[in-house]
Amino acid sequence: MSDWVRIADASEIADDEPFASEWNGEAIALYRHEGEIFAIGDICTHEHVRLSDGWFEGDRIECPLHQSCFEIRTGKVIEGGPASEDVASYQVKVEDGAVFVKRGI
Amino acid sequence: MSDTTLRNATDRVWPEDGVTRVPAWIYSDPEIYAKELKVFHYGKTWNFVGLDCEVPEPNSFKRSWVGERPVIITRDAEGEIHVVENRCAHRGSLLCWKNRGQAKDITCPYHHWTYNLSGDLMGLPFLRGVQGKGGMPRDFDKSKNGLTKLRVAVRGGSIWATYSDEVAPLEEYLGPEILMRLDRLVSRRPLRLLGYSRQIVESNWKLYWENSRDPYHATLMHPFLSTFGILRTDGDYHSVPLQEGRHEYTYSQYDPELKNKTSEASKQIKSIHSDLEVKDKEVVSSVVDEFKDGMMGAFQVFPTILVQQYFNCLVVRHVIPKGVGAHELSWTYFGYADDDETINRLRLKQSNLVGPAGFVSLEDSEVLSLMQPVVESCPDSVQVLEMGGHGTEAQSTMMTETLIRAFYDFYRREMGL
Ligand code: FES
Ligand SMILES: [Fe+2]
Numbered sequence: 001m002s003d004w005v006r007i008a009d010a011s012e013i014a015d016d017e018p019f020a021s022e023w024n025g026e027a028i029a030l031y032r033h034e035g036e037i038f039a040i041g042d043i044c045t046h047e048h049v050r051l052s053d054g055w056f057e058g059d060r061i062e063c064p065l066h067q068s069c070f071e072i073r074t075g076k077v078i079e080g081g082p083a084s085e086d087v088a089s090y091q092v093k094v095e096d097g098a099v100f101v102k103r104g105i
Numbered sequence: 106m107s108d109t110t111l112r113n114a115t116d117r118v119w120p121e122d123g124v125t126r127v128p129a130w131i132y133s134d135p136e137i138y139a140k141e142l143k144v145f146h147y148g149k150t151w152n153f154v155g156l157d158c159e160v161p162e163p164n165s166f167k168r169s170w171v172g173e174r175p176v177i178i179t180r181d182a183e184g185e186i187h188v189v190e191n192r193c194a195h196r197g198s199l200l201c202w203k204n205r206g207q208a209k210d211i212t213c214p215y216h217h218w219t220y221n222l223s224g225d226l227m228g229l230p231f232l233r234g235v236q237g238k239g240g241m242p243r244d245f246d247k248s249k250n251g252l253t254k255l256r257v258a259v260r261g262g263s264i265w266a267t268y269s270d271e272v273a274p275l276e277e278y279l280g281p282e283i284l285m286r287l288d289r290l291v292s293r294r295p296l297r298l299l300g301y302s303r304q305i306v307e308s309n310w311k312l313y314w315e316n317s318r319d320p321y322h323a324t325l326m327h328p329f330l331s332t333f334g335i336l337r338t339d340g341d342y343h344s345v346p347l348q349e350g351r352h353e354y355t356y357s358q359y360d361p362e363l364k365n366k367t368s369e370a371s372k373q374i375k376s377i378h379s380d381l382e383v384k385d386k387e388v389v390s391s392v393v394d395e396f397k398d399g400m401m402g403a404f405q406v407f408p409t410i411l412v413q414q415y416f417n418c419l420v421v422r423h424v425i426p427k428g429v430g431a432h433e434l435s436w437t438y439f440g441y442a443d444d445d446e447t448i449n450r451l452r453l454k455q456s457n458l459v460g461p462a463g464f465v466s467l468e469d470s471e472v473l474s475l476m477q478p479v480v481e482s483c484p485d486s487v488q489v490l491e492m493g494g495h496g497t498e499a500q501s502t503m504m505t506e507t508l509i510r511a512f513y514d515f516y517r518r519e520m521g522l
Contacts, residue, residue, distance in 0.1 A: 046210075046219075047212075053235075054233075055232075055233045062233070063228070064230065064231060064232075064233070064235075065217065065219075065228065065230045066217075066219045066227055066228025066229065066230070067227070067228035067229070067232055067247075068227075068228065081227055081228055082209070082210045082219050082221065082227040082228060084209075
């Protein structure tokens with residue numbers, strides 16, 4: 001994914017609920033936090049489960065299985081849970097109500 | 106009431122004549138057995154659990170036992186060794202089902218609670234429920250719901266665990282004589298795991314415990330030994346109880362000339378056939394005197410292991426109780442990381458001497474499993490232990506039961522019998 005990809009409508013992304021999406025087999029979750037939209041990889045790096053089914057609080061998502069936490073701005077894993085690797089991070093832009101993502105920060 | 110099976114363990118009375126008599130009810134009474142586990146394995150003792158070469162690198166694990174309880178030996182990412190109960194803190198499921206391997210964490214197969222290798226609970230599925238429903242209460246504290254951790258001690262390549270906060274440090278518990286013998290085998294060079302054999306013996310664990318303190322039977326019941334001159338009653342042999350019977354060691358100086366000598370004692374043993382010969386002498390001789398002391402022997406560390414050196418075969422016998430009428434014998438064969446091919450091959454070849462089908466050990470489990478129903482059927486009968494007199498002192502002969510008497514002297518004190 002080296003180009004911008006249209007992935008959702010901005011209106012679909014609620015304030016406190018993760019939005020699970022996918023592009024070309026890649027699971028991506030979108031989060032709205034303090035008015036801004038963020039996108040990170042949606043499969044936990046510990047076991048294969050969607051992070052967007054987990055607990056979204058502040059600027060982090062907590063895995064529903066074993067509570068590994070990831071920063072929604074960067075995909076970085078937060079120490080303390082069983083996962084030790086980060087998930088992918090994406091750049092986000094919103095144009096005419098459409099959300100576009102692109103690999104990288 | 107004359108039926109002993111209806112009595113309480115606490116009412117049991119040891120027969121007169123002290124340690125020269127052992128009552129058969131100690132091998133079948135479930136209350137005695139339960140008390141043994143509590144006082145010994147779960148009490149103020151150090152239990153052998155494994156060798157460090159079984160968890161060779163960071164993020165590895167090996168299953169073991171303390172008494173009847175399954176435990177896991179782990180080596181965490183930093184290389185530190187832990188021993189934790191193999192029992193999920195949630196609902197008690199057996200956590201780790203694999204004997205040995207590599208893992209960064211351990212997940213329970215039942216509800217997928219996940220623990221790190223030091224036993225802390227890392228996470229559990231649906232802690233927050235699903236869509237706001239269910240889940241654990243807000244005040245559920247993961248840090249209070251980890252695995253039960255045992256106190257651990259590592260000496261050379263050997264790993265030990267205890268439930269007790271009070272037991273003396275391992276070195277003190279073992280004492281200088283055992284430490285010296287243990288270090289000779291496991292502390293000088295890094296270990297290499299050669300393999301395992303395991304067997305269930307259908308007898309009370311103490312029948313095996315006595316058996317390995319009983320040099321008297323060795324030349325009689327194991328004809329291989331006397332036939333091929335590995336161990337002869339006329340050889341130099343020492344039986345030494347330690348710490349008032351808690352541990353013991355035996356040793357003999359290997360004498361390559363022994364086979365050619367005939368003495369009064371060896372003439373008395375029917376099983377010596379001088380016309381029989383082992384074709385492959387490597388099985389029964391120290392081709393390499395690797396410790397440069399010509400010594401062969403074994404030592405017992407209460408309540409879990411017998412460590413034995415037969416020429417170049419090095420093996421730990423781990424005695425794991427499995428109910429009042431059974432125990433498991435787990436044999437771990439080892440050598441050293443820097444062993445060359447020659448000695449490695451010798452160790453493997455000589456490991457045929459011991460184990461479930463070993464040339465000099467296969468008879469033990471057979472006799473003991475046929476003995477168990479007999480002692481169970483006659484709980485008021487007694488064993489006679491008068492070989493070598495009535496005492497519990499060290500003796501320089503094989504024709505003695507001093508080590509068994511010393512054990513029961515210790516046993517009675519610990520058990521209050
Ligand atoms: S019993 Fe282990 S997770 Fe439930
Ligand atoms: Fe034996």
